[in-house]
Amino acid sequence: MQRKKPSRRSILKMTFNQLRECLDKIASLIDEVGPENDPYKPKYEAARCLETLLKQLEENEHEYTLDLQAVLYALRGKIAAETDEPTAAIDFLFVAIVYLVARFQNTDIVKSLDIHSLFSGTPSFLSSEPPLKADKRISQLWASFADSYNDYLKLANILHPETHLAACTHEKLMANLKDSDTPPHSELDPTDPAAAYATNLVDGLGSMDLDAIVEPAAQPDAVFITETADTVIEADELKHANPPKFGMEETLLKLSCFGECTDIGAPTLTTTVLTQLLPFYVLALNYLGVIWANRENRKLAINILKNAESAMGIFDYDDPFLIKEPLKDSEEKELHIHMLYLPDRAHPFFQQGHADKLSFLLPVCSSKMISSLNTYTIYFLAQVYGEDSPCQSAEYCGMTISRQYKQRCLNPDFDPQDFIINCLTLQKYYTTNNIFKPSFTLINVAEEVLLEYGPKERAQYIKDLPNNENMPEEDVVYLQSRAKQRMESIAVTRSVLSLDTAREVLAQIRTERARLYSQILSDTYQRRELLLEARREQMKIQYTSSEDLSNNDKELAHKQIKSICQLHSDECVSSVKELYDLLLASDLETTLATAAKKQLRKLGLSAKENVNVDNEHDEEDAIPKLQSLFLAEPLVRTLFYDSYRQFIAASRYFVLDGFVTDHCQILLDISALHQIYAYYEESRLDLLINNTTSEASETVSYTPLIKLHTRRCTTLEKVIPELSLDHYSKLIASLQLEVAEARTTIYHIVSRDITCNSRLKRLTEDMEYAAQLQLKQVDSLSDKDSVLIGTAAAHCSRAIEAWRAVCKTYEADSRARLLQEYHFKRKEFSQDEVMKFLTFDDRDSMQTCIFETAKLLSQLPTCDPVIKRGLLVDSLRCFEQVQKLWLDNENLHKKETSLKLIGTTIDLLREKIGRVANVIADYHLDSVDIKA
Structure with a gap:
């Protein structure tokens, strides 16, 4: 005998006005701002009201208020997510999604939440093949369940070595028994939790009346959905299985069954109820996506948010059953339309003769709210894509x-x-x-x-x-x-x-x-x-x-x-x-x-x-x-x-006092701007020199170029002493690096005059000729040339000092961390200890600083062979230090090539030191008192 389907409104044990009052109270609590000492207090109160209402509905109207329960579960999950309870939020939100998908019975909706797109990865605990040979329908259901169960175990981070070992053993057994007709129960290790769980669950699934599940219902009836859920729950007898079962896994198993039902032609939902339920479906998916993104599982978060975006894609923004104009009370004041707003006789739909198309147990959303939900979905996708795929993140950011x-x-x-x-x-x-x-x-x-x-x-x-x-x-x-x-x-x-x-x-x-x-x-x-x-x-x-x-x-x-x-x-x-x-x-x-x-x-x-x-x-x-x-x-x-x-x-x-980082970053930006403009100025000056005669080219001055780089240095050098090394060591190092690069550039500009003068170039490079100058065997330098060499040497020295200042900052930062490591029990540390305690980035920058120092020491212009030998020895020491840093660091890029180049440089430098030493010995410069 066919069961008579009662009216949903006649089933309610509470009156419609009582339901409205309850939902209005929950809505006001969700919107209420809590006190500073307990900001979540109103939300906790709203959660208690929701749980009380859900308990009443589950006890009295479970079969006929499945969609309302879904809405309430979605809001309960929203509250849990906002009160920093992500695990509880996941359970509530997934239950809401199951109920919503079940209530929709819409193929497009189910496809938007494809169970296999929500999770990814190779099963580890359960085989995708059932332990017992079964018909096609049971095999499909098992495969869907196994994928969901195994992937959730991974996502929940509960992999234990013993369980994983048992799962691997079970996987091998499944591969060996795949083509066997003998029941595998006796061959499975009874201590294998994964195998025992799989066997018992398949036995339970074998007792299910699948014909009752897959038989299409004549009408969209909540009883059909409830009976389907009850059938799955009855088959699930292992509440204390090992590995443990979780709320999400149970929900996914139910969702698999609902997916099977909709795929074989279950009836679809009316447009109006779809309009009323869809926002809560998207809301639940949005919060799930955010939760998994916060748990550093970006792939899962993207899949979930993509499903929300897909669901919004089937929504009709021109649907006539949306509130397009704000509702007003009798005094023409605009009413606040919350997610829990229930329709009544004042609703304009009734005046248009659409009273029979609205569900009085479900909220009505405004078009503005629907659009806002979609905007949030796109915004969350932009945030989740940000780290791994900036291009796709930019696309969604632009849409938002x-x-x-x-x-x-x-x-x-x-x-x-x-x-x-x-x-x-x-x-x-x-x-x-x-x-x-x-x-x-x-x-x-x-x-x-x-x-x-x-x-x-x-x-x-x-x-x-x-x-x-x-x-x-x-x-x-x-x-x-x-x-x-x-x-x-x-x-x-x-x-x-x-x-x-x-x-x-x-x-x-x-x-x-x-x-x-x-x-x-x-x-x-x-x-x-x-x-x-x-x-x-x-x-x-x-x-x-x-x-x-x-x-x-x-x-x-x-x-x-x-x-x-x-x-x-x-x-x-x-x-x-x-x-x-x-x-x-x-x-x-x-x-x-x-x-x-x-x-x-x-x-x-x-x-x-x-x-x-x-x-x-x-x-x-x-x-x-x-x-x-x-x-x-x-x-x-x-x-x-x-x-x-x-x-x-x-x-x-963004002044220094209060905005230290912002102010210093702007100064670095100003320095970079001057550097770029200097490139244009240098090209302009080079063009002037090439377009003029040799006499006229001498009048072209690089002074404007030097001024640009000097401005870079002076601006930054004023700020560095104002910063605390204990608090801003990285920032100080960044500023000092910029100064060192600018000082080096100034030296290279000034040294052009030496390079272009053949005699000065020979004097600073050929130490034998320089020795003859020291002994007055060749014509002495003019005052102009002496000043030129002295100026270039001074700029080179300042550049060397700038690079060494960066090294000292890195060493000081490393010593500070060493002191903390030893709890200030040790005060003195060797140079090797300091160098080894540098961070990877600091060590890389330190190598660059020492390398630049070594190059400048070998280039510093001087006409004194004795001074030149000392500079070359210092340069050799720096190159050897760089070589040691490369040898001590196993992870540096292109290590072999760099070591080979540095080794060649060191060999050439030693030969050069030998030649300069021979000149000093041949001309007896060590014993001659010559003013440098």
């Missing part, structure tokens, strides 16, 4: 930012500061990869949002405008007019940022804009040099390949080629307006999607979304123009000085 930007005015919870930080973070990725259009657009969007949500009195935090006498007047006028136009055209939407927050955000925007300009300068310079070098090589082959040319003619031809082979005006961007026209994008979403697609295509990956074909072509047409053009000299000056202005303005907020 585009959604938030479009909906910012409609979303009362929009956080402008968080949005701006996300924009600046994403633009860093594109700037680093030399993709400047999306980077420039993101900075502009961040600036726009700051103006919309910042203080109304903008003059309080935006004070300076572009202005510099070294910049072309045309560029200054354009930058000033554009800044004024943006402030006038962008109105304040909602002033939610405080004055101090606005200043901080503006400083961050200025810093990133300056870094973008600096990267544009760097990328353009590198591309320009590569192009010019290729053109020069072609011209050399064309004009100097003749054997009739003498070496002098070839050298002259090479010089003329270098001066002639320059960029044409049509290859250069001449003004900042022209550059901005190339960088500005009208549509943020299309720009980000196109940039992400190009990057993914480079890496051989597929993009998430299809970009509009017309827009994609428009965007990609602009990219080759930008990537094939170069910067004219006036524009280089504009970008340099405007970047410098932006950095200085940012450093006024």
Whole structure:
């Protein structure tokens, strides 16, 4: 006799109003902010109310309120995740997912939560083949269960050596018994927990009435789902098995059965109920993904979040059963629509004659809430992808930012500061990869949002405008007019940022804009040099390949080629307006999607979304123009000085007292900017020398170049003494490294005058000739030449001191850690102990510092053979120290090649020391009192 299906509302033991009151109380508790000493107090109270309600539903209405229980379990898991109870959250959320999938009975939904896509890895504990020969259906169910069970054991980190050994034994037995018709029970080791568990479970599955499970139901009935779940639970008799069973595994086993049911044609759910349940399904998956990401299982987290994204893909945003307009009470005040909002007679659906299509036991969500859930899914995917796949992370970050930007005015919870930080973070990725259009657009969007949500009195935090006498007047006028136009055209939407927050955000925007300009300068310079070098090589082959040319003619031809082979005006961007026209994008979403697609295509990956074909072509047409053009000299000056202005303005907020790391990083950025600009200046000066006669070339001075690098040094050297070595040793080392590199560059610039002077070059390299000078056997040096050698030697000495200062910082940091290691019981440590206690990165940098010191010691210009011998001996000692560091470190890259090169260098240096010693002995310089 067929059981009569009662009405869901008539079954409820509590009235509808009681249910509404209970859910309203839970909703208000979830939203309530707890006290500072117990911030989770309201959430714990909400959890207790939820558990009480769930207990009532399980006891009285289990068969007819499965979907409502799923909603409540999802919210219970959400609370557990937010109160730092991830293990409990996993159990609640997976139960919710099972109930939701069961209630949906929708093939698309089930496919979006494919059990095999949630977990990955080779089974370790249970064989994918059942221990007993069974029919196809039992084998399929067993295989699904075994995959889920084994993978969960791995994910839960409960692998024990004994269990693993037993599992391996069981796996071998399964392989041997695969083709055997003899029942394997007697051959299995009874002490093998995995084998015993497998045998008993298959026996239980064999007793199941699979026909009852796979028989399609006539109507979507909760009884059908409940009976299916009960059948699985009855077959699962081993509650205390070893290895232990877990809530997640039980849930997955149920989910396998539900998947079997839906695959063979179980009825689907109505559109309206799908609309009401889908948000909780996505909510549960979102929290599961975050939990597993926090547990460092990124692969599983990505699979789960991808399932949430797939589920949202089947959702109809134009569904008529969504609340599109905010509900209002009798006084026309907007009602807060929570995830637990229940429909009533005031709902507009009833006025439209849709009363029969709503479930009064399920919440109704607004379209804004659905969109917000999807945005969170995409945001979480971006975060999880971030570490291992930055390109895919950038794609999802761009999608999140585009959604938030479009909906910012409609979303009362929009956080402008968080949005701006996300924009600046994403633009860093594109700037680093030399993709400047999306980077420039993101900075502009961040600036726009700051103006919309910042203080109304903008003059309080935006004070300076572009202005510099070294910049072309045309560029200054354009930058000033554009800044004024943006402030006038962008109105304040909602002033939610405080004055101090606005200043901080503006400083961050200025810093990133300056870094973008600096990267544009760097990328353009590198591309320009590569192009010019290729053109020069072609011209050399064309004009100097003749054997009739003498070496002098070839050298002259090479010089003329270098001066002639320059960029044409049509290859250069001449003004900042022209550059901005190339960088500005009208549509943020299309720009980000196109940039992400190009990057993914480079890496051989597929993009998430299809970009509009017309827009994609428009965007990609602009990219080759930008990537094939170069910067004219006036524009280089504009970008340099405007970047410098932006950095200085940012450093006024990020002062050293309070923002040590930020302030020092800006100083390092300023140093890098000066270094890039120095490359352009050096090329310009070299071109002047090549284009002039030998007499005129002597008037070309490299003083501007030296000033640029000197400014790098003085700026950083002022800050270093202000920092505590105990707290900022790494930061101090970074600053000192920058100073050492700048000092070395200055020395190489100054030493050019010695290299170009044949006599001075011979004096500093040929010690026999230098000895003759000491003994006044050759003409003495002029005062100008003496000053030149002394200046170069002084700069070289300062560079050596700078490199040695970095080494001392690394050694001090290593000694500090040694003291902590020995609990301050030992005070003195040998040099070998200090070197061995360096971190890998510090040891690598230390080698570089000692190597640079060794090179400078061997190059330091002097006309005294005795001093030269001492310098070479010191240089040899440094090279031998580098060699020892290489020998002591087993993990360094290209170790054999580097050791071979250093060994060769040491051999040559010893020969050179021998030759200098012979000169000293031959000319009896040791006994002669000569002023150096």
